[in-house]
Amino acid sequence: MAxxxxxxxxxxxxxxxDAQETHGTNQGALWGGRFNAGPSPELEKLSRSTxxxxxxxxxxxxxxxxxxxxxAEVGILTGSQLDSILEAISTLEADVSSGAWVPxxxxxxxxxxxxxxxxxxxxxxxxxxxRAGRSRNDQIATLIRLYMLDHAEVISKEIxxxxxxxxxxxEKHSADPMPGRTHLQHAQPITLGHHLLxxxxxxxxxxxxxxxxxxxxxxxxxxxxxxxGNAFGLNMELIAAALGLDDVAExxxxxxxxxxxxxxxxxxxxxxxxxxxxFAEEIILxxxxxxxxxxxxxxxxxxxxxxxQKKNPDIxxxxxxxxxRLLGNLTGLLTMLKAxxxxxxxxxxxxKEAIFDSVETLxxxxxxxxxxxxxxxxxxxxxxxxxxxxxxLATDVADYLVRKGIPFREAHEITGALVQVAxxxxxxxxxxSDAELLSISSYLDAGVRSVxxxxxxxxxxxxxxxxxxxxxRLQLQKLATAIESITNF
Ligand code: ARG
Numbered sequence: 001m002a003x004x005x006x007x008x009x010x011x012x013x014x015x016x017x018d019a020q021e022t023h024g025t026n027q028g029a030l031w032g033g034r035f036n037a038g039p040s041p042e043l044e045k046l047s048r049s050t051x052x053x054x055x056x057x058x059x060x061x062x063x064x065x066x067x068x069x070x071x072a073e074v075g076i077l078t079g080s081q082l083d084s085i086l087e088a089i090s091t092l093e094a095d096v097s098s099g100a101w102v103p104x105x106x107x108x109x110x111x112x113x114x115x116x117x118x119x120x121x122x123x124x125x126x127x128x129x130x131r132a133g134r135s136r137n138d139q140i141a142t143l144i145r146l147y148m149l150d151h152a153e154v155i156s157k158e159i160x161x162x163x164x165x166x167x168x169x170x171e172k173h174s175a176d177p178m179p180g181r182t183h184l185q186h187a188q189p190i191t192l193g194h195h196l197l198x199x200x201x202x203x204x205x206x207x208x209x210x211x212x213x214x215x216x217x218x219x220x221x222x223x224x225x226x227x228x229g230n231a232f233g234l235n236m237e238l239i240a241a242a243l244g245l246d247d248v249a250e251x252x253x254x255x256x257x258x259x260x261x262x263x264x265x266x267x268x269x270x271x272x273x274x275x276x277x278x279f280a281e282e283i284i285l286x287x288x289x290x291x292x293x294x295x296x297x298x299x300x301x302x303x304x305x306x307x308x309q310k311k312n313p314d315i316x317x318x319x320x321x322x323x324x325r326l327l328g329n330l331t332g333l334l335t336m337l338k339a340x341x342x343x344x345x346x347x348x349x350x351x352k353e354a355i356f357d358s359v360e361t362l363x364x365x366x367x368x369x370x371x372x373x374x375x376x377x378x379x380x381x382x383x384x385x386x387x388x389x390x391x392x393l394a395t396d397v398a399d400y401l402v403r404k405g406i407p408f409r410e411a412h413e414i415t416g417a418l419v420q421v422a423x424x425x426x427x428x429x430x431x432x433s434d435a436e437l438l439s440i441s442s443y444l445d446a447g448v449r450s451v452x453x454x455x456x457x458x459x460x461x462x463x464x465x466x467x468x469x470x471x472x473r474l475q476l477q478k479l480a481t482a483i484e485s486i487t488n489f
Pocket of ligand 1: 344346
């Protein structure tokens, strides 16, 4: 016999109660009406993001206030309802920041946790009104941008501090020579200031990248709803402005489903990491007995648990290692986004841990790295002594011959022969006698000795981008101007 309609209804109620008893209520999740059974514990565990997205709580509440105002503006909330909601949001905000209120184990995500608590405080009739015209999809797309924008400011300041540490050393050492290398082989003498500034400029470009990225990141997705937009004529500009964002997204599908600005920020973070790793690698090398160019300050290096004599460049090594992790976050994000159909898909939830990790990695790495750089002690004597090693003045000899009217091709040949003789005799170029020089070429007269000096070599590289001490001082001014022109951080 077919069950009567009444029996069917009763069955469904019983099933719901069963589900609630077995799985608890669907408390903490913002859905459940069309389900007869609560989520399995395994699903809940997989789906739950509260433990990592709770750090977005203050942004979520700011979004809720702005949204409530927009709802009131179109008459969905009355003035007094708005006031009560805003007041409840602000006390909840205070409780969140003091730690007086924390989400429950059953809260699926930050949005559910805060909305459920709002309802607990002001009742379902009032608290349940705030969700009109919005979805977690447009919420989270906006909140992640707010988070990144705030941290972009912190990271920019840290990068600027590192640039300034490099510039301080560069100014002091604008005339101190060191070996310049290509292929890690001695190439030509350079100034230490020039080398240090070569690590500063990529960081200036990272600052410019962040500043340029802000224009794309400062966009509100609010008003997009789940994907199609909202049906209440919400004043989206008002919401954006309340959140300190410059623009409203032009397309609700794009607004909720795209994460290119997240990937772009992860790229910048990875680029910063890679830039640090290149200097880190040099600091590690420079600190070895073989190089002996730098000494690390005790407070910015570590010891060994077994070898008492050791002093290790752990900050530099961690910078090198963490650059891999930053790259991993970028790769993970791009891979998650690849081929993802429109609009929102749950895959996108994976953006958060990656970007949080990139941000937190840089925020812990940059201050330590800057401290290590600031306190670096350079062994200027050792660097000067090494600056002319490996026949690094050979190009100066070739340039000398060019100035005498010899084609560079021939000058290169003559100088090559000179190096061969020096190598055979086991001498430095300047140690060869006048007779030995002349036996190689009649052009190699005593005048060539004027270029066989590191300081002379440095002074000749006096183009604005060159390594001469005067060029380096000019470069320092340009660096300061470049930083000043990066306005918005
Ligand atoms: N926690 C999700 C995220 O971070 C936002 C919630 C959207 N969930 C959903 N089922 N539509 O992306």
